[in-house]
Amino acid sequence: xxxxxxxxxxxxxxxxxxxxxxxxxxxxxxxxxxxxxxxxxxxxxxxxxxxxxxxxxxxxxxxxxxxxxxxxxxxxxxxxxxxxxxxxxxxxxxxxxxxxxxxxxxxxxxxxxxxxxxxxxxxxxxxxxxxxxxxxxxxxxxxxxxxxxxxxxxxxxxxxxxxxxxxxxxxxxxxxxxxxxxxxxxxxxxxxxxxxxxxxxxxxxxxxxxxxxxxxxxxxxxxxxxxxxxxxxxxxxxxxxxxxxxxxxxxxxxxxxxxxxxxxxxxxxxxxxxxxxxxxxx
Amino acid sequence: xxxxxxxxxxxxxxxxxxxxxxxxxxxxxxxxxxxxxxxxxxxxxxxxxxxxxxxxxxxxxxxxxxxxxxxxxxxxxxxxxxxxxxxxxxxxxxxxxxxxxxxxxxxxxxxxxxxxxxxxxxxxxxxxxxxxxxxxxxxxxxxxxxxxxxxxxxxxxxxxxxxxxxxxxxxxxxxxxxxxxxxxxxxxxxxxxxxxxxxxxxxxxxxxxxxxxxxxxxxxxxxxxxxxxxxxxxxxxxxxxxxxxxxxxxxxxxxxxxxxxxxxxxxxxxxxxxxxxxxxxxxxxxxxxxxxxxxxxxxxxxxxxxxxxxxxxxxxxxxxxxx
Numbered sequence: 001x002x003x004x005x006x007x008x009x010x011x012x013x014x015x016x017x018x019x020x021x022x023x024x025x026x027x028x029x030x031x032x033x034x035x036x037x038x039x040x041x042x043x044x045x046x047x048x049x050x051x052x053x054x055x056x057x058x059x060x061x062x063x064x065x066x067x068x069x070x071x072x073x074x075x076x077x078x079x080x081x082x083x084x085x086x087x088x089x090x091x092x093x094x095x096x097x098x099x100x101x102x103x104x105x106x107x108x109x110x111x112x113x114x115x116x117x118x119x120x121x122x123x124x125x126x127x128x129x130x131x132x133x134x135x136x137x138x139x140x141x142x143x144x145x146x147x148x149x150x151x152x153x154x155x156x157x158x159x160x161x162x163x164x165x166x167x168x169x170x171x172x173x174x175x176x177x178x179x180x181x182x183x184x185x186x187x188x189x190x191x192x193x194x195x196x197x198x199x200x201x202x203x204x205x206x207x208x209x210x211x212x213x214x215x216x217x218x219x220x221x222x223x224x225x226x227x228x229x230x231x232x233x234x235x236x237x238x239x240x241x242x243x244x245x246x247x248x249x250x251x252x253x254x255x256x257x258x259x260x261x262x263x264x265x266x267x268x269x270x271x272x273x274x275x276x277x278x279x280x281x282x
Numbered sequence: 283x284x285x286x287x288x289x290x291x292x293x294x295x296x297x298x299x300x301x302x303x304x305x306x307x308x309x310x311x312x313x314x315x316x317x318x319x320x321x322x323x324x325x326x327x328x329x330x331x332x333x334x335x336x337x338x339x340x341x342x343x344x345x346x347x348x349x350x351x352x353x354x355x356x357x358x359x360x361x362x363x364x365x366x367x368x369x370x371x372x373x374x375x376x377x378x379x380x381x382x383x384x385x386x387x388x389x390x391x392x393x394x395x396x397x398x399x400x401x402x403x404x405x406x407x408x409x410x411x412x413x414x415x416x417x418x419x420x421x422x423x424x425x426x427x428x429x430x431x432x433x434x435x436x437x438x439x440x441x442x443x444x445x446x447x448x449x450x451x452x453x454x455x456x457x458x459x460x461x462x463x464x465x466x467x468x469x470x471x472x473x474x475x476x477x478x479x480x481x482x483x484x485x486x487x488x489x490x491x492x493x494x495x496x497x498x499x500x501x502x503x504x505x506x507x508x509x510x511x512x513x514x515x516x517x518x519x520x521x522x523x524x525x526x527x528x529x530x531x532x533x534x535x536x537x538x539x540x541x542x543x544x545x546x547x548x549x550x551x552x553x554x555x556x557x558x559x560x561x562x563x564x565x566x567x568x569x570x571x572x573x574x575x576x577x578x579x580x581x582x583x584x585x586x587x588x589x590x591x592x593x594x595x596x597x598x599x600x601x602x603x604x605x
Contacts, residue, residue, distance in 0.1 A: 110398040
């Protein structure tokens, strides 16, 4: 047997490096981005759905309604409430791939806070969602939709997009860490991503729903998101916030809805980190 | 190096210190039952045992992916429970199953490891180039991992673990599932790691030749406990220099008892099924064989051979490593 060749000199010990949270988060987000978009197809594919809605589906639905040009814009903004859940849910598949055949264990063995693994993935879901929303709005504008553009309105719009994306990605992360197979996970997509969209006032106002269903819809994050988005880019003509809160001050109602969304986002993010850690360490 | 060196004046300490480490899963399943060992800096230490012996669970606790139920463990002085980030910063792992981002290139995988372990980019680029060269990966490191052979992926994973110049390297069954040629190439490669300054290696395996060839010391694990810990040569010496192996179809336990009663076998002789293994210490093997008819023992087959680590394991646990 070969003799031991080297030793650490006596009197020498090691100190741990300080965590570099921001750099680590950026590294993890960059990794997820490279995994999600390492071919042109993967970059372009997420744009197909928003372009289809903005250029074909919303104008086609509007044609069925007399004087429905405004309805096209209504549907285009409502489509954001579908795009974000779909993007985030599909991003969750990457979490399952990491676990079953990817580098998750390598990440768990790295000297980094494990919460950053979740937050790094979330950053890419936010970036892709923003790209899709931008493509949707630009294509809608090019197709003739009229948006009310003001700094405050853009602020409400972006606030809603960001908090809703954080919430939806956190939900996807929780499900991806709790559900064992991709097949089972994909089977849940309609329930998580599509069903709430129909109830949340995407294609028709809340007031068109039966009373009990409208009550359920009022607690859905998607409902608050759509109301805020429309308030942001359609102005005071939108009635979504009033339908939820029933108060006269739209700005107060918008602030309340953003607060609700922020609360959901914070709660879901904390839960997703906890679920990830519990699923990762036995 | 991710960990900064500083003079502390507290003397050299083991690279790995394990005290009473225990893992009990829900339902009361005891995967690891209070193991104790220390590994010196620069030492290559093996955890030997069959599947289910508790080796990978032990590695999981040392690499902070499994939470110990009791006991403690330190890597380069850092407690794996109280100071997990520091413990992880001084260690790297090569897992039993491939753990790579397969859509990314080999270089991206190594670079990612370097960034996560806080290696400055210029140093990382230099180390990756060196490792790719010394591991014969220079020509393929730019290719997606998906396009690499099993052996190339394994070498890539070992190279990745070395990018951060760990104080403690864990190799969990590094050659499982590889064909024989690649396995021997990999053993050469792992054997060559021992020259790296100060790096301690903890290796788990159920291959005896691997443990004997690579390890300075071996802990033999059985049902979650360490049943022997010594240098390979010392473990082999427990059974002397020669064994007599008999196949006795009729009443092997009675045959062993008779041999013990007449001084032909000592306490370290053992029977597994119809096979009796008798260390030949006090008398030559031929004398033992010659005495069998006198005891009324009819052996269907008789062989003599040198002991192996499998015999040591068999004697300690009553089951074969390859089982």
